[in-house]
Amino acid sequence: MQQPARARSPAARSAWLLVLPLFLFSSAIFVAPIALMLARSVQDPELSQAFPRTVVALARWDGRHLPPTQAIGTFIIELRAARGTERLSFAANRLNAEISGFRSVLLRTARNLPAEPTDDSADALTRIDARWGEPSTWAAMRRAGGPLTDAFLLAALDLRRGDDGAIARVAEERAVFVAVLVRTLGVSALVTLLCLLLGYPVAYVLASLPAKFANPLLMLVLIPFWTSVLVRTTAWVVLLQRDGMVNTLLRSLGVTDQPLIMIYNRTGVVIAMVHVLLPLMVLPLYSVMKGIGHAPMRAAMSLGARPLEAFLRVYLPQSAAGIGAGCLLVFISALGYYVTPELIGGGGDQMISYFIAFYTNRTTNWGLAGALSLILLVATGLLYLAYARLSRSAGSAA
Known part of the structure; x- marks a missing residue:
């Protein structure tokens, strides 16, 4: 038993040496700047x-x-x-x-x-x-x-220390960030729900079709990944504006007499974000559904279940892993979105990433930018831990 372990040791070292340059590059370019930025949330020099x-x-x-x-x-x-x-x-x-x-x-x-x-x-x-x-x-x-200070973290939660050192809420007119965080979570949840409602049928159809039809359609899902987010968002500015193609089509069909306001508000932000993030929902669902196949549904219907009942009781639970992975990907990606709300949203539609960029680039208040980033990172981490725990619980139950 010792000989195979010794034989594997040089191979393991070689593998680590191959990965080491990428690890060092990622640490220097990605991990270290983020760590320094987050450290500014408690530094006060x-x-x-x-x-x-x-x-x-x-x-x-x-x-x-x-x-x-x-x-x-x-x-x-x-x-x-x-x-x-x-x-x-x-x-x-x-x-x-x-x-x-x-x-x-x-x-x-x-x-x-x-x-x-x-x-x-x-x-x-x-x-x-x-x-x-x-x-x-x-x-x-x-x-x-x-x-060192907790002032930036408190400010990011609309709190402050008074002259006596006690923690209190800031004045109502200065309370901004909790509302922004709630807005960010709300918009991200809505975008995730819409992506799930749109992406599940698409993934189901792709997984049900023969490969000669499914592969070209899957390429259409992947094409948006080859286009810049800025380009896709700008295209929605053209489509959704007052005299854009969408309003022109609606008026020509007699749906509305007056152009709808679909830009520089929450509606435009949600539409554009759903379009950009939809592939992140479709791909995990497709991967899971492809492994399920048609046999479970056919078996359920052969035992007397109606198609809808077979889907709800057999197919849907088996696709839960894809639903969870897709929702997690979309929600976490939506939390940090900046370009789309900046270009399409109004003043009341900006998400927390806008304020991080504002305090980083315009006011150079890196402490507050780091505190907001830390809160966003903690929210993302808690969401991931909750998803991992639910996944383990579901796996144990199964």
């Missing part, structure tokens, strides 16, 4: 890099009144030293996430400070902006002191 001694001084402050004169003086010295540097701009962006308008306050204060230290006290700051005389301003700086 901007303020400590710009004002390291101020952060230490504020950590010892009780928070009830203005910080001690020494702490304020330290901040003024460091603010004067950071004036005109990149780290001041990063710190201003971070503080703006704590209090709206904080960026302009900090940059204006830095510009208006005297070049020479004449008065390093709270009065020197309040003469520039009265908000420096409020304890809440300094409390916001203490919360942003880092180097």
Whole structure:
């Protein structure tokens, strides 16, 4: 028994060596950037890099009144030293996430400070902006002191820490992300359901036809994979617009007198996403149905079952694995969709991926972008674990 194991060992090492370059490439190009992005959701280095001694001084402050004169003086010295540097701009962006308008306050204060230290006290700051005389301003700086924080994760759930450190909901007008997450899950679930309703009959027909007919039809299902998502989405913009082909056809058939609004709203988003993601539902279903064959249905009907009863009690349960795999593929893909809602949806139809891109590219708030990405990743992981558990339970029952 030992000889075969020793003989397999060089072959196993050779296989691992063949896979190693691909593993290293995937880690460097795919895994590492994602890990770094997710790590930004709990990192908070901007303020400590710009004002390291101020952060230490504020950590010892009780928070009830203005910080001690020494702490304020330290901040003024460091603010004067950071004036005109990149780290001041990063710190201003971070503080703006704590209090709206904080960026302009900090940059204006830095510009208006005297070049020479004449008065390093709270009065020197309040003469520039009265908000420096409020304890809440300094409390916001203490919360942003880092180097680790839960502020971004809380913000992604429409929560925040108050001046006393307690977690509370943000103001109603600033509560955005929970509604966006619910919208993302709702749209993804609707798209998955429609793909299942459309894809199941298609897969059933493909699996029932002889190979000489099924193979060309299967190629038609695969053709969309060879076309860019951007191209397919843009085509729907042309088709669904007010004077597009769909509205023209409906009016020519007398279905409607006025053009239907099918673009820049939820309807257009769902139609385009179903079209793009439908092959991901058809292929797993086809693969499972091809293995089922016609024998179970024929056997059930030969024992007296009606066709519908045979389908519901025999064929449908056997195709459950394909249903689960297809739904999982479509739902997870829909969760991260960006291009289609961006081009076809309105302001109230953007999904969580839009906000991740917004905070990454436009406001460079990578912490919040990382927190939203982490929440999306956790939701996807929980969905996968639930599917795996249900699959094991179904397998055990069978």
